[in-house]
Amino acid sequence: MHIVSREEMQAIDHYAIETIGLQGAILMENAGRAIFQKLLPLLKKEDRIGVIIGKGNNGGDGFVIARCLMEKSFQTDVWVVPAKKELTGDAQSHMGIYFRAGGTVRFIQDEHNTFLKKVNEYTVVIDALLGTGVHGEPRSPYLGVIQSVNQSQAMVAAVDLPSGVPANGGQFTHEAVQADHTYTLQCPKLAMYTKPAAAYFGTSHIVDIGIPNIAFREQEVLRRLWTREDVLTSLPKREAFSHKGAHGKGLLIAGSTEMPGAAALAAKGALRSGIGLLTISTPEEIWTAVSTHAVEATYVSRDDIQFDHYDGIALGPGLGREKSTAHLVKKALSHDDIPLLIDADGLFHLKSYIKLLKKRQAPVVITPHPGEMARLTGLTIKEIENNRFQTAKAFAVNHGIYVVLKGKYTVISTPDGNQFVNDTGNAALAKGGTGDVLTGMIFAFMFQHQSLLSAICNAVHLHGMVAEHLTLHSHSKLDVLASDVTQAIPVVLHNFYRDTVC
Structure with missing residues (x-):
């Protein structure tokens, strides 16, 4: 539409x-x-x-x-x-x-x-x-x-x-x-x-x-509404003889001693959305805290990361804004043949390395809220909100990346200037950590869909549908937590897949 x-x-x-x-x-x-x-x-x-x-x-x-x-x-x-x-x-x-x-x-x-x-x-x-x-x-x-x-x-x-x-x-x-x-x-x-x-x-x-x-x-x-019908026609279907390696080997660089929960939430979002293999790089002192919530993942220290061992990288949730974490963003950008998803504190550091975006061969997806978009563009939040479509499109086209500008109506902009709007979700998602869950969902879908665009749009749509499901059946918009969102992903996915075997 x-x-x-x-x-x-x-x-x-x-x-x-x-x-x-x-x-x-x-x-x-x-x-x-x-x-x-x-x-x-x-x-x-x-x-x-x-x-x-x-x-x-x-x-x-x-x-x-x-x-x-x-x-x-x-x-x-x-x-x-x-x-x-x-x-x-x-x-x-x-x-x-x-x-x-x-x-x-x-x-x-x-x-x-x-x-x-x-x-x-x-x-x-x-x-x-x-x-x-x-x-x-x-x-x-x-x-x-x-x-x-x-x-x-x-x-x-x-x-x-x-x-x-x-x-x-x-x-x-x-x-x-x-x-x-x-x-x-x-x-x-x-x-x-x-x-x-x-x-x-x-x-x-x-x-x-x-x-x-x-x-x-x-x-x-070049603008369209991404609908339920779009999701139903593009959700991945697992082959009977597929294996864990066929559904993505992803590296999530997230979390810090101050924000261990961000890594856990992003990881849970990815695991609940079907990623085959997930490795988390987070400070070793919080491995126990994070692994309690993401027991299916493996872990690697920041000093031992071998970027070329992975099919894709996601970084940013809870990463921290210290200079010591900025080099991780630069390193990830420099491995230009690996798909990259950047969110949260990763976007804070991206401002310093923005020229590297055009040098990359593999796609980059960024998921800013209006405040983060304002920092990246040099505009005010008010200017971003007044021109959401134009600002997101210009940034995506100028830098050759996918921009997921979050909000009540999230706008997904592609490098070739197409734009897609998501109209699912509600104010229950106005909570810390829900964006980390979305990062994980998009990351997992990137490995499983035939097109990157479908992966992004489907993840955003389903993330919103989870909030609608929670407030319809068991929660108010006030009490939904990001962890509730991770727990409800299976129910919403099941409803979309109906009785087919995933």
Whole structure:
């Protein structure tokens, strides 16, 4: 499923209409009817519904939805913000169809006080005011209408975007519709996955309006949502005669006397995710503490590491930021024919050796949170959060690496500029150590998948699914620990594999 910017969606619409030949009015009919069908299970016959319409294509979609509501005999008022003569194009056409089907409308500019009273009486409000074509702060009278909708107690269903939310996301301070449900047309927009815009969508629903895939290919949209279906089609299946060496011989360089748990958590994440052989390099004085939690691993001292004995290296969790550990990052980078995963304190040291990335032959995966990404790029955390997609893509392409920018919606960026978004997980993962578990999961999957991209995306998706499983069945978001995440990996993997033998 593609994720698009405002400009890309406009180009896709234009291609579908002008090149493919789909009439805009037909797409509008498809959109309105599809939204109505998705909305219908949430409605009750006794609902009092207000459909609030702007002058653009969103307004046209609103007229189709209003007609569908009318045909099903729902108590519905249709409020129009612009004057009748301001409605043009396909929106004007669907207003005419609505009238000829027996519908009536009320104009807010003519009955402003009545609207302010009625909007507080509705149990459902449908926001068909502003769509992707509008950017910047809504002007009067739209801003006032948005404020009235937000003050009501109604369930709010937004068409495509909550009005006032910029389609491309980014920072904004003006008021926007706070929707309970958003029915996004054809594919998600960038705003759904960025702060603060994502908080306005409520529950998001993707509505297919019939735009052929070729329209997306022609616009070379390089962003996609990684879905459950993607996971199911790419999870590795073990051959009956496979052996432990066939599933990766990995070296994990992690942990310190201050943070032995980081090594244990990353190791457990890798072991629970199917790595064949795992060797942990951690200070000898904490071997006993770590081995208690990772009895299946072997151990090697930092001075005795032979990097070329391994199929891949992961380093960073709990490593420490002392100068004595920086040389480990440099050494790992210098073995440029071995795949490398860098997280946490490894990223702290990477800043000093960043030029080595382009010299490597084997792939590098980094898994920063916004603070770590800020250090690597020289930007502020706020700048990172305002431009998550652009920043991650630029860093991945410029350095020829895979970037897993963690967050509510983790963004995975590839060296060739493609991007994938993960929408699983919840705030239960906002705990120390959960990122170490993810490092282990990605590391294990790197050895077992046919493509590195699938390995990364699947690990991130399943990591999020573990959090959802825990909070659904046995935990609150407050009490989930990173160790709980490691323990629940088998259950989630089993659910994905169903009854097949792993």
